[in-house]
Amino acid sequence: MSLLPGSPTGTFVNTQNTNSMAVSSHTNTLTSCYHCGEDCFDTDITIQDKVFCCQGCKMVYEILNQYDLCEYYDLNSKPGINQRITARNDKFAFLDDEKIAQQLYLFKDDTQTHVNFYIPQIHCSSCLWLLENLHKLEPGVLRVTVNFSKKEVLIVFSHTQTSLRRVAEILTAIGYEPYISLQDLQHKKPRTNRQLVYQVGVAGFCFGNIMLLSFPDYFAGAGGLDESFNRLFRYMNLVLALPVLLYSAQAFYKSAWGGLKHGFLNIDVPIVLAIFVTFIRSLVEVWQGQAGYFDSMTGIVFFMLIGRILQDKTYQGLSFDRDYTAYFPIAVTVLKENKEVPTTLPDLKTGDTIRIQYNELVPADGIIVRGKALIDYSFVTGESAPVHKSIGEIIYAGGRQLDGSLEILTIKEVAQSYLTSLWNRDELKHKEEKEVSFVHLLSRYFTWIVLFIAAITACYWAIHEPARIWPAVTAILIIACPCALLLASSFTNGHILRILSRHQLYLRNAQAIENMANATHIVFDKTGTLTGKTGSSVVYYGTALTPGQEVLVATLAAQSSHPLSKAIVAYCGNPAPLAVHDFQNFTGKGVCGWVDGYFIRLGNADFAGAHKKNEQEGSVVYVAINEKLAGLFTIRNTYRSGLRQLMQQLQTQYPLSVLSGDNNHTANKLQKLMGNKATLLFEQKPADKLAYIISLQQQGKKVMMIGDGLNDAGALKQSDIGISITEDSNNFTPASDGIMDAKQLPALFSFIQLCKANKRIILISFALSVLYNITGLYFAVQGILSPLVAAILMPASSISIILITFGCSEWQGKKLSAKAFQQMTDKCHVPG
Known part of the structure; x- marks a missing residue:
C-alpha cells in the first residue's frame, strides 16, 4: 500500500496563540474545559452546563464549589491548571x-x-x-x-x-x-561571600579613620596640631593599615600569585605591587617622622573590594552552576523488612533497596532486582529515546522511569553517582577560555609601561640626584596603579550582567560578554530554537482512524517522550488507561507495542512497512495497525514570533547558518526567513554540527551557537560563545555559556549591541584613568608627590570611574528595555 498526497482527513492545530477550537477527523467543534480551557475530547464529563476535559478538572471545580470559592473563575477566564495527570495518593x-x-x-x-x-x-x-x-x-x-x-x-x-x-x-x-527537591534541604539560595564582606568592612573602617587622622598632615602648612599628636596619629594609621594589608587584600594576593605561577601578569599584579610599595614607603616615612600614604593604600583595597562584591552579587538569584541536588527528589522509598521507609537522599546508603515509581528520577546508580525499566536518560545524555533494562542490569542516576514500579539495589551513594560525576566535570561547567580578556591584555601592557617609566626615572635621578630615586620610583608605583581599570571592568561587567539577567539572558561570567561582542558568525539550531517546542500543527493522511483506533495510537505514543509522539497524542486525544505490552523503541526508526490486543507501529516508512515514502512537508510519522499500514501524520513546527525582524537585523552584520536534524522540505521557507546568503544544512547529527563549528573556527571565525540544550552540547561547548534557548531557566545546560529564555530570542541583536557597548564603556573609563595617571606621574617622576595629592587623586579617580560606568551602563540598559518594549508592541500589533 502506498499513500498519495491529498486532502487530509483531519487537522489538529496546537500553537501557543491558537484558540481552543480544532477540527478533528469527525468534523466536530471541540469544547473548552470550564476549569483549564484545554480542548475536551470527551464531552460526557459535565456538571450542569459546564464541560470538563477530565475527571481531575471536574474534581477541582467540585472542591471550589463546595467551599464557595467559585469567584476564582470570575477573576480570569479559565484560570485552572490541567488535571489530567494526577499525583499518586502517597506521593507526599x-x-x-x-x-x-x-x-x-x-x-x-x-x-x-x-x-x-x-x-x-x-x-x-x-x-x-x-x-x-x-x-x-x-x-x-x-x-x-x-x-x-x-x-x-x-x-x-x-x-x-x-x-x-x-x-x-x-x-x-x-x-x-x-x-x-533535595536542594530545599540544603543551600536555599546563593549568598555573597561572607569573607569578602568582612574584608571590605575592615578596609572601609580603616580607610575612613586613616583619612580622618591624616587631616593634620594634609594641612600642616596652615598650622596644625602639636608634633607629638601628629606622631601619635601616624602610628595609629600604621596600626590601622596592618589589618588591610594582612587580611583585606588577601584576594588580590591569591589572584596575582596564580597569574605569576602561570607566567601571566594579570591585572592584580600591579595592584599588589602598589599595595606593598605604598606600605613600605609609608612605613619608612613614618619612621622618619613624615605622614606616609596609608590612606592611598587602604583606599585602593577598599574600592577594589567594592567592585568585586558588586560583580559577585550579579550571580545572586541565578545559580548558574547548580549542583545535582536541584533536580533530585527530596526522599525515596527504601524497602526494609518488607516495609516502605521514606528516606532522605543524604541518608541513602550502598546496599539499600529502593522503589522507583512511574516518572520518578533514579537517585543513585543501582542494579534492577524486580520489575522492568524503561529509562529516559535525556537528563544525562540529551537523548529522548527511552532505554529498556531488565533484572540484573545497571541503571544510572538521573534516568527517569517510564514503565511502572521498579526496585533497585544501590551500588553507589548519591554523592558518588554517575550523574554527579557528569555534572562536576570541569569541561562541562567551565570550558577552557579560548581568549584572554582585553582588560587583562591592557593591564599587562600597562604594567610593563609603568615599570619602564620607573626604570627611566631611576636612571635619570641616579645621574642627577640619587637621593630622589627612592621617592620618585615608589611614587610612580603608587600613583600608576591600574585600579581604575579594574573598577571599570568589575563595575561595568557586573552591571551589564545584571541588565541582561533582567531581560532573561543569563551569561556564565564576564568573559562571555566579550565573547558575545566579538562573534563574527552566528549558527542556529532549528528544532526547539527557531521553532517553538509547543507550537506545532498535525495533519493526518490515509484511511480514517476510528475513535477507538485514535485512543490506541495515543496510548502507544504516550509511552514515548519524543516531541513528535507528544504531537500525535495531542492530535488523537487522551490516552486510555490501558497496559502497553512489549513496548519497544528503535532509535531513529520508531516505537511499537501491543495495546488492548492490537499491535501498533509508529515510525518512519521502513519501520511501519510503507513501500513508498510520502513526500510531505515537515516531519512524517507512519502508523500501522496489526502490520497493516493505515496512514501517516505530518507535523509542522511553527517559527517563533519576531524571528523575521531579528534575521533582518543580523543579516546586515553577520553571516548566518542553520543546522537542522529534520529533512529539507522546509528549505525554501527557511531560506526566505534567514536570507539568501544564509547557509542551511539538514539531517545533521550532533557530530555533524560539531564538525561544522570546527570548520568555521578553522577559517578564523568567532562562532556564536544558539541551541536548545544537551542535544547540541558538543557544538555549544566548541563554539566561542554558546547560548542555550530554553522554555525554563532551570534546564540542565552544562555546556553552554549562557541561558536565554525562548521569548527573548527576538532581542538577540540588542543583547549583542549591549555587549559591544560594554567594551566601549570600559575603554572610555580606561582613557579617563590614564588621564589621572598622567597627572599623578607628573608629580611622581619629579619625586614631589605629596600625601595630599595622592589622597585626592586616588579616591577621585575611583569614585568618578564608578559613577561613569554605572551611568553609561544604566543608559545602555534603558535603551535595551525600550527596544524590547518596541519589539513586544510590534509583535502584538496586527494590521487591519
Whole structure:
C-alpha cells in the first residue's frame, strides 16, 4: 500500500496563540474545559452546563464549589491548571517523617509552623486569590502569603489541626502541587561571600579613620596640631593599615600569585605591587617622622573590594552552576523488612533497596532486582529515546522511569553517582577560555609601561640626584596603579550582567560578554530554537482512524517522550488507561507495542512497512495497525514570533547558518526567513554540527551557537560563545555559556549591541584613568608627590570611574528595555 498526497482527513492545530477550537477527523467543534480551557475530547464529563476535559478538572471545580470559592473563575477566564495527570495518593508520605519535615520548616513553636513552597503553576491573579484563601479549604491553615514573581508561597499552619503532608496534598488537589527537591534541604539560595564582606568592612573602617587622622598632615602648612599628636596619629594609621594589608587584600594576593605561577601578569599584579610599595614607603616615612600614604593604600583595597562584591552579587538569584541536588527528589522509598521507609537522599546508603515509581528520577546508580525499566536518560545524555533494562542490569542516576514500579539495589551513594560525576566535570561547567580578556591584555601592557617609566626615572635621578630615586620610583608605583581599570571592568561587567539577567539572558561570567561582542558568525539550531517546542500543527493522511483506533495510537505514543509522539497524542486525544505490552523503541526508526490486543507501529516508512515514502512537508510519522499500514501524520513546527525582524537585523552584520536534524522540505521557507546568503544544512547529527563549528573556527571565525540544550552540547561547548534557548531557566545546560529564555530570542541583536557597548564603556573609563595617571606621574617622576595629592587623586579617580560606568551602563540598559518594549508592541500589533 502506498499513500498519495491529498486532502487530509483531519487537522489538529496546537500553537501557543491558537484558540481552543480544532477540527478533528469527525468534523466536530471541540469544547473548552470550564476549569483549564484545554480542548475536551470527551464531552460526557459535565456538571450542569459546564464541560470538563477530565475527571481531575471536574474534581477541582467540585472542591471550589463546595467551599464557595467559585469567584476564582470570575477573576480570569479559565484560570485552572490541567488535571489530567494526577499525583499518586502517597506521593507526599515522606513528609510524615518529622526528620524530613523539620528541614523544610522556617519556624515552629507550640502552636504554629511556617513553611515556604515553590509553586511553579502560579500564573495569574486567580491563582493568587485562591492560594490566599487556602484557609477556607483547610481550617488548619492560618495564613498564606504569595510571592507572585518568585512563584513561592509562605504558609503558616497549626500543626495541632493539620500536617505538612496534608497541606501539600491540599495544594496538589486544587492544581498547585508544590515542587520539593533535595536542594530545599540544603543551600536555599546563593549568598555573597561572607569573607569578602568582612574584608571590605575592615578596609572601609580603616580607610575612613586613616583619612580622618591624616587631616593634620594634609594641612600642616596652615598650622596644625602639636608634633607629638601628629606622631601619635601616624602610628595609629600604621596600626590601622596592618589589618588591610594582612587580611583585606588577601584576594588580590591569591589572584596575582596564580597569574605569576602561570607566567601571566594579570591585572592584580600591579595592584599588589602598589599595595606593598605604598606600605613600605609609608612605613619608612613614618619612621622618619613624615605622614606616609596609608590612606592611598587602604583606599585602593577598599574600592577594589567594592567592585568585586558588586560583580559577585550579579550571580545572586541565578545559580548558574547548580549542583545535582536541584533536580533530585527530596526522599525515596527504601524497602526494609518488607516495609516502605521514606528516606532522605543524604541518608541513602550502598546496599539499600529502593522503589522507583512511574516518572520518578533514579537517585543513585543501582542494579534492577524486580520489575522492568524503561529509562529516559535525556537528563544525562540529551537523548529522548527511552532505554529498556531488565533484572540484573545497571541503571544510572538521573534516568527517569517510564514503565511502572521498579526496585533497585544501590551500588553507589548519591554523592558518588554517575550523574554527579557528569555534572562536576570541569569541561562541562567551565570550558577552557579560548581568549584572554582585553582588560587583562591592557593591564599587562600597562604594567610593563609603568615599570619602564620607573626604570627611566631611576636612571635619570641616579645621574642627577640619587637621593630622589627612592621617592620618585615608589611614587610612580603608587600613583600608576591600574585600579581604575579594574573598577571599570568589575563595575561595568557586573552591571551589564545584571541588565541582561533582567531581560532573561543569563551569561556564565564576564568573559562571555566579550565573547558575545566579538562573534563574527552566528549558527542556529532549528528544532526547539527557531521553532517553538509547543507550537506545532498535525495533519493526518490515509484511511480514517476510528475513535477507538485514535485512543490506541495515543496510548502507544504516550509511552514515548519524543516531541513528535507528544504531537500525535495531542492530535488523537487522551490516552486510555490501558497496559502497553512489549513496548519497544528503535532509535531513529520508531516505537511499537501491543495495546488492548492490537499491535501498533509508529515510525518512519521502513519501520511501519510503507513501500513508498510520502513526500510531505515537515516531519512524517507512519502508523500501522496489526502490520497493516493505515496512514501517516505530518507535523509542522511553527517559527517563533519576531524571528523575521531579528534575521533582518543580523543579516546586515553577520553571516548566518542553520543546522537542522529534520529533512529539507522546509528549505525554501527557511531560506526566505534567514536570507539568501544564509547557509542551511539538514539531517545533521550532533557530530555533524560539531564538525561544522570546527570548520568555521578553522577559517578564523568567532562562532556564536544558539541551541536548545544537551542535544547540541558538543557544538555549544566548541563554539566561542554558546547560548542555550530554553522554555525554563532551570534546564540542565552544562555546556553552554549562557541561558536565554525562548521569548527573548527576538532581542538577540540588542543583547549583542549591549555587549559591544560594554567594551566601549570600559575603554572610555580606561582613557579617563590614564588621564589621572598622567597627572599623578607628573608629580611622581619629579619625586614631589605629596600625601595630599595622592589622597585626592586616588579616591577621585575611583569614585568618578564608578559613577561613569554605572551611568553609561544604566543608559545602555534603558535603551535595551525600550527596544524590547518596541519589539513586544510590534509583535502584538496586527494590521487591519
